[in-house]
Amino acid sequence: GAVVSQHPSRVICKSGTSVKIECRSLDFQATTMFWYRQFPKQSLMLMATSNEGSKATYEQGVEKDKFLINHASLTLSTLTVTSAHPEDSSFYICSASQGAGGQETQYFGPGTRLLVL
Amino acid sequence: GNSVTQMEGPVTLSEEAFLTINCTYTATGYPSLFWYVQYPGEGLQLLLKATKADDKGSNKGFEATYRKETTSFHLEKGSVQVSDSAVYFCALSGGGSEKLVFGKGTKLTVNP
Numbered sequence: 001g002a003v004v005s006q007h008p009s010r011v012i013c014k015s016g017t018s019v020k021i022e023c024r025s026l027d028f029q030a031t032t033m034f035w036y037r038q039f040p041k042q043s044l045m046l047m048a049t050s051n052e053g054s055k056a057t058y059e060q061g062v063e064k065d066k067f068l069i070n071h072a073s074l075t076l077s078t079l080t081v082t083s084a085h086p087e088d089s090s091f092y093i094c095s096a097s098q099g100a101g102g103q104e105t106q107y108f109g110p111g112t113r114l115l116v117l
Numbered sequence: 118g119n120s121v122t123q124m125e126g127p128v129t130l131s132e133e134a135f136l137t138i139n140c141t142y143t144a145t146g147y148p149s150l151f152w153y154v155q156y157p158g159e160g161l162q163l164l165l166k167a168t169k170a171d172d173k174g175s176n177k178g179f180e181a182t183y184r185k186e187t188t189s190f191h192l193e194k195g196s197v198q199v200s201d202s203a204v205y206f207c208a209l210s211g212g213g214s215e216k217l218v219f220g221k222g223t224k225l226t227v228n229p
Contacts, residue, residue, distance in 0.1 A: 006160070032215055043206065043219045044161070093160045097215050102149070103168055104215045108161040 003027055004096050006109035013084055014117055021079045021112045023094030029074035030096035034106065035067070038091045050077045084116045119144040123207045123220030130197055130227050138192040138223050140181075140207035148211030150174075150183055150190040155204045155222070164192075164205070197227045 003026040013019050023033055031052050036044040048069050049057045056069035066088075068080040077096075081088055091113050095106040124139040142148065149168045153161040165174030167183035167190065174181050179194045190207060207220040 002163075004160075034216075043221050046216060049216065095161075095217075102211070104149070104210065105151070105163065105166060106210075106215070106217055107163060108153070111158075111160040113158075 002098055002105075002107040004094065004107050004109040006094055006112050008112060009110060010113045010115075012115045012117065015085055016083055019081045019084055019114060021081075021092055021094075021114075023077045023079070023096070023109050025075045025096040025098075025107070028096070028098050030077075030098065031074065032097040032104075033071060033077040034095045034097070035069060035077075035079050036093045036095070038093060038111075044093060047079075081114065084114070086116045089114055089116045119148065119209060119212060119218045121207050121209055121218050121220040123205075124223055125221070126223040126225065128223060128225045130225070132199055132227055132229050133196045134227075136192070136194040136197045136201075136225070138205055138207075138225070140190045140192065140220060142188050142190065142207075142209050144188075144209055145212050147185075148209040150181070151208045151210070151217070152179070152181055152190070152192050153206045153208060153219075155206065157203070161206065197225075199227050199229055201225060202227045 007022045033050040035047045047062045050071040052071045058064045071077040093111040095108045097104045120143045151166045152164040154164045165176045167174040170185035172183045181192045204222045208217045
């Protein structure tokens with residue numbers, strides 16, 4: 001149980017294009033999903049918290065107009081990198097939260113590697 | 118605020134050696150504690166967790182005990198395998214927030 005998928009697993013795009021990444025909880029409903037970015041050999045950096053049916057909460061320093069997050073259902077959140085540039089190249093990982101009342105556990109997707117040329 | 122400090126790597130061991138990766142935390146209240154593992158090129162997988170003091174999380178031969186008195190959650194395995202080579206992250210959540218606070222990660226390499 002508690003499986004989270006991401007699509008695509010890898011994407012290469014030209015500078016200036018937009019890229020959409022999907023995150024799905026396959027066998028549970030997730031009111032809250034999270035989006036992270038990971039640079040090589042570093043820990044995860046939380047970008048935003050995505051709540052179903054409401055606006056995402058972005059961490060300080062993350063451009064909300066550049067990284068658009070939509071959480072349309074209890075099993076799907078999407079991250080769109082708008083007008084991507086080479087500096088946006090990174091490994092993007094989502095997670096979905098299961099549980100409640102202080103017993104939440106985050107389950108992570110396999111990640112999406114984005115390369116912007 | 119909440120923080121996690123874990124042993125800096127890299128750690129290199131021979132197969133069947135004993136593993137300890139230290140993790141200590143600072144948090145208000147009673148956080149939940151986690152160990153995640155990341156294999157090369159993949160996302161994070163939950164390895165084990167503990168939600169209250171003295172709880173022991175265990176999975177795949179790995180163990181960690183939630184020690185409130187020493188604010189620690191050290192990861193141990195009695196006999197490592199080559200397939201355990203990965204990066205291990207200690208993390209906590211709590212204080213009314215679901216957000217995870219991660220340690221910097223410890224890279225483990227196990228040689229045959």
